[in-house]
Amino acid sequence: MSLSNxxxxxxxxxxxxxxxxxxSPEVLLNPLTVSRNENExxxxxxxxxxxxxxxxxxxxxxxxxxxxHKFTRFLTQRAESFFILRRKPVKGYDISFLITNFHTEExxxxxxVDFIIQFMEEVDKEISEMKLFFD
Numbered sequence: 001m002s003l004s005n006x007x008x009x010x011x012x013x014x015x016x017x018x019x020x021x022x023x024s025p026e027v028l029l030n031p032l033t034v035s036r037n038e039n040e041x042x043x044x045x046x047x048x049x050x051x052x053x054x055x056x057x058x059x060x061x062x063x064x065x066x067x068x069h070k071f072t073r074f075l076t077q078r079a080e081s082f083f084i085l086r087r088k089p090v091k092g093y094d095i096s097f098l099i100t101n102f103h104t105e106e107x108x109x110x111x112x113v114d115f116i117i118q119f120m121e122e123v124d125k126e127i128s129e130m131k132l133f134f135d
Contacts, residue, residue, distance in 0.1 A: 001117075003048070003049055003050065003051065003099070003100065003101040003104050004048055004049060004101055005049065005101050006018065006027065006049040006101070013040045015049065015101075017047070017049060017050035017052075017098060017100050018047040018048060018049055018050060019045050019046070019047040019050045019051065019052045019098070020050065020052070027047050027048045027049075028045075028046075029046040029047055029048075030046075031043065031044065031045045031046070032044045032046075039056065039058050039059060039060075039125065040056060040057070041055075041056045041093075042054070042055050042056075042057045042092060043055075043056075043090065049100060049101045049115065050098060050101070051098075051099045052086070052090065052096060052097070052098050052099075053090060053096065053097045053099070053116060054090040054092075054093035054095070054096040054097075055070070055093060055094060055095050055096070055097075055120060056057045056092070056093045056094055057094045057095070057120075057123065057124070057127070058124075063131055063134055064127065064131060067127050067130050067131060067134075068094055068127060069094075071123065071126060071127060071130070072089070072094045072095050072123075075095065075123075076088065076089070077096070082119075083103070083114065084085045084097045084098060084099050084103055084115070084116075085097055086098050095123070097116055099112055
């Protein structure tokens with residue numbers, strides 16, 4: 001993860017995440033999809049100053065689909081508490097994270113990755129516990 005401070009080419013004295021603005025195609029890098037199957041996948045969209053990581057959570061049945069939707073909605077309403085969590089996920093995914101160069105300057109890069117992995121493990125655990133409660 002190598003992010004740099006990149007000034008906006010559209011507006012002076014501003015620094016916006018280029019992956020969100022998408023005003024300059026030359027600063028967007030090749031996206032990557034990592035997938036176990038069609039229901040579990042991660043979409044990584046890098047640019048020079050930001051990375052957007054979108055995750056589709058496994059939903060084996062209708063109960064899991066409802067639980068995932070309600071739980072991720074609950075989390076995204078509290079996105080400001082999670083610092084890198086986006087309020088609205090990318091279409092086709094359940095949850096998205098936005099990491100900017102400011103995040104990598106303030107925090108250790110490997111800790112950001114560890115946070116996302118641990119966060120998703122906790123989400124999976126919570127959904128499994130809720131499903132057991134309903135069964």
